[in-house]
Amino acid sequence: MPPNVLWICADDYTPDACGAYGNRGARTPHIDRLAREGVRLDRAFAPCPLSTPSRQAFWTGRYPRSIGVTLSPTPLPDDETTLPARFRAAGYTVAAFGKTHFYCPRRHEFDLALDFAEYHEWLDAKGTDPLPPGANALGPWRPFADPAREWLNADVRPYAAVDGDMFGTVLARGAAEFLSLAHTEPFFCYVSTFETHSPFNFPADWPHRHRADEFEVPPISEADAAALPSVFRELTEADRRGIVAAYHTCAAFMDRNVGIVLDALDASGRANDTLVLFTSDHGYFLGQHGRFEKHSCYDPAIRAAAVLRWPGHFAPRAANAFVELHDLAPTLLEACGLPVPSEMQARSLLPLLRGETDTHRDRVFLEYADNAEAGVRTDRWKLIYCAGTRRRRDGYAAPDDPQPWVKLFDLHADPHELVNRSGRAECAAVEDELLAALAEHVRRTARWECGPVRDPRAFLNENLNPRDVGLREYLFRKAGG
Numbered sequence: 001m002p003p004n005v006l007w008i009c010a011d012d013y014t015p016d017a018c019g020a021y022g023n024r025g026a027r028t029p030h031i032d033r034l035a036r037e038g039v040r041l042d043r044a045f046a047p048c049p050l051s052t053p054s055r056q057a058f059w060t061g062r063y064p065r066s067i068g069v070t071l072s073p074t075p076l077p078d079d080e081t082t083l084p085a086r087f088r089a090a091g092y093t094v095a096a097f098g099k100t101h102f103y104c105p106r107r108h109e110f111d112l113a114l115d116f117a118e119y120h121e122w123l124d125a126k127g128t129d130p131l132p133p134g135a136n137a138l139g140p141w142r143p144f145a146d147p148a149r150e151w152l153n154a155d156v157r158p159y160a161a162v163d164g165d166m167f168g169t170v171l172a173r174g175a176a177e178f179l180s181l182a183h184t185e186p187f188f189c190y191v192s193t194f195e196t197h198s199p200f201n202f203p204a205d206w207p208h209r210h211r212a213d214e215f216e217v218p219p220i221s222e223a224d225a226a227a228l229p230s231v232f233r234e235l236t237e238a239d240r241r242g243i244v245a246a247y248h249t250c251a252a253f254m255d256r257n258v259g260i261v262l263d264a265l266d267a268s269g270r271a272n273d274t275l276v277l278f279t280s281d282h283g284y285f286l287g288q289h290g291r292f293e294k295h296s297c298y299d300p301a302i303r304a305a306a307v308l309r310w311p312g313h314f315a316p317r318a319a320n321a322f323v324e325l326h327d328l329a330p331t332l333l334e335a336c337g338l339p340v341p342s343e344m345q346a347r348s349l350l351p352l353l354r355g356e357t358d359t360h361r362d363r364v365f366l367e368y369a370d371n372a373e374a375g376v377r378t379d380r381w382k383l384i385y386c387a388g389t390r391r392r393r394d395g396y397a398a399p400d401d402p403q404p405w406v407k408l409f410d411l412h413a414d415p416h417e418l419v420n421r422s423g424r425a426e427c428a429a430v431e432d433e434l435l436a437a438l439a440e441h442v443r444r445t446a447r448w449e450c451g452p453v454r455d456p457r458a459f460l461n462e463n464l465n466p467r468d469v470g471l472r473e474y475l476f477r478k479a480g481g
Contacts, residue, residue, distance in 0.1 A: 001186045002336045003310065004274040005087070006179070006265060009192040010254055011051060011099065012294060013280035015305040017196070017251045025215075027208055027252040030259035031307065034278055037316055038309025039353050044323040045364045045377070046282035049294045049301040053369075054281045054325060055100070059083050061329030061344030063365075063445040068469025070369035076106070077470045081341070083329055084109040087188040090338050095178050097171040098192035114174050119167050129162045135204040137161075143198070144395045148231050152198055152292050154242035156209060156249060159201040166203050168193040172257035176264030183270075186336070191261055193254065196284070198292075200243075200250035210248045212241040217287035221418050224289045229396040232290055244286050275310040275335055279325065288416065295394050297366045297375035297384045298417055310335070314353045321352050321360040322379075345445065365441045369466035370394050372402075376438045382409040382417065383434035387461040404461070406431070435460075 015021035019028045020035035021042070046054040052072035053064035059082040064070045067080050076082070088094045088109060095112040107113055131137060137160035143151045163169055175191045195201060202209070217240040220228070235243075258278065265271050283303045285291035294301045304325055308314060313335075330340040330348040340348065351357045367374040371394075372387035388404030391397065408422040408431050421427045439456035442463050453459045 001273070002338075004183075004186050004270060005092075005188045005277075005332055005336065006261070006274050007188075007190045007277045007279070008258055008261060009055075009099075009190070010251075010278070010280045010305070011192065011194055011197040012282070012284045013196045013251065013254070013305055014284040014286060014300060015280070015303060016283075016286060016300070017248055018305055020307065021305065025210075026248060027210075028255040030255050030262055031278055031305075034258075034262065034276065034309055035307045037311075038276070038307050039314050039316070040318045041306040041308070041323050042318055042320050044279075044304045044306035044325060045366065046302050046304050046325050047364075047366060049282045049296060049366070049368055050370075051099075051281045056080075056082075057326040058279075058281075058328050061326050061341075061346040063326070063345055063367075065367060065369075065442070065467075066345060066445045066447050068447045068467070070367065070466045071468050071471065074468045074471040082106070082109060083332065084188060084190070086333065086338065086341075087336075090336075091185055093183060093185050093187040094189075095175075095187065096190045096192075097175045097178070098167075098190075099194065100190070100192070112178065114171065116167070119170055122170065123165060128165050131160065131162065131204045135160070137204055138199055138201075141199050144231065148235055148292075149239045149242070152239075152243045153200050153246035154212075154235070154239040156212065156242055156246045158204040158206060159199075161203060162205045163203040166201070166253075168195050168201070168254065168257045169203070169260075172260040175261050179261070179264040179268050179270070193257065195254035195257075196247060196250045200246040202249050202253040206249070206253055208249065208252045210245040210252070212238060212245045215241050215244040215248075217241055217244060218289075218416070220290040223418070223420070227398040228290045229398060231395060232292065235292075240287050240292075243292050247284075247286060272311045275308065275313075275332070277328065277332075278305065278307045279328070280305045281325075291396075293396055295368060295370065295392075295396050297368055297373055299377075299382070302366050308349075308353055310353075315355055317355065319352055319358070321358060322362065322364050322377075323349060323352075323360055324364050327360070363437070365438065365445075367442075367464070369464065369468075372464040374438055374442065374460065374464055376434050376441070377411075378434075380410060380412050381430055381434060382411055383407070383422075383431065383438065385435065385438060385457075385460055385464075387464045389461055390465050406435075408434070432456075 019026045019032040056069045138157045288300045326346040334348045363378045371392045372390040375384040384407045388402045406422040409417045435456040439453045439459045443450045
């Protein structure tokens, strides 16, 4: 048989909170083990720092603007075909445990799907187990309604459930049960939980909690302080450390659930016949630039974790090539002997994963439509362009938004993206070249008709606002059209 595929995806997870990526304080032994046994991609980037566009991109092998999904929540248009549909059509048994981010049901693509609705039905029928005495659990998650320290869990409080009742635990055990079945056909199994999304849930009886005093948080520069969204201005130094501690505690819980799934695969006897992926859907700020979110084209928001293991095919190593997450779609199809459709804009990673090359892309492209913002990153340079034509609705606007701006960073000299070199005479040629490349990328990947790029800035100003085809189609259908 062709290989099975097991894809585990963490929500809002930054590789900075992973032992395999160099964080010695992280408690992620199962992800670390997977990285030791597979290929760790050190420069994997999401095309969008938002879950829905990023996930639909890596499930279709196409850029978010090409599929018309640039905001959240936006359903995937009916004429876009996903990896689950392609694998099911090829005879695979297809199962999903957790978040698919379709926002419009596509259950026909799965033989088995377990998500929030099924979890709550199970929990209502079973009843919840009592919390330990003095649990001091979190209340309802109310972002922007409550102070940021509360919905970002600065006090490192647990979710109001014990381990056995947690959504992540139930999904991991469900996936483990699926993997233990006597499969007569190859399977495609996708496991994706809410962790590590805020408020960074972990069980009330979870013993592996981090403390705020274990962590340092980056200082905030004057430029970042001036542009800091108001929601973060009230946070104290202790709050910021506490948020990082809650995040790492949640990451440890998520890693434990990864271990449940990987142990079940080992016990099934199919580990050598299964291509395993662990990824995040994008990155997350843990205090960089004063932020605790993801809605930006800075590196912490768009750099993702990505580890692939296929025994006998991929020799364990770290790869430093530029990768875009939607490159995973043609990679999986090619590895499983399935055709790669011509409409896919991504590139298979198999030559890189097999060690036949050390390079893949010379640049990656990024876009966050809710701020009319896009970027391009090379090894040395990073350019981010904001058209300033849209008032963002995500709650993270700076005091003087909307306004146009350009940021250019020399990442060799300034890896933390703190010194804006845009407008400097010695950087003018680089800035012009990257602006032209970004505008051409936007033109080439647009779902709708665009004219030629005569003036890159004017073109970007006109075309960076969100135009979500899927949402319009969905609302049209709901209205009876």
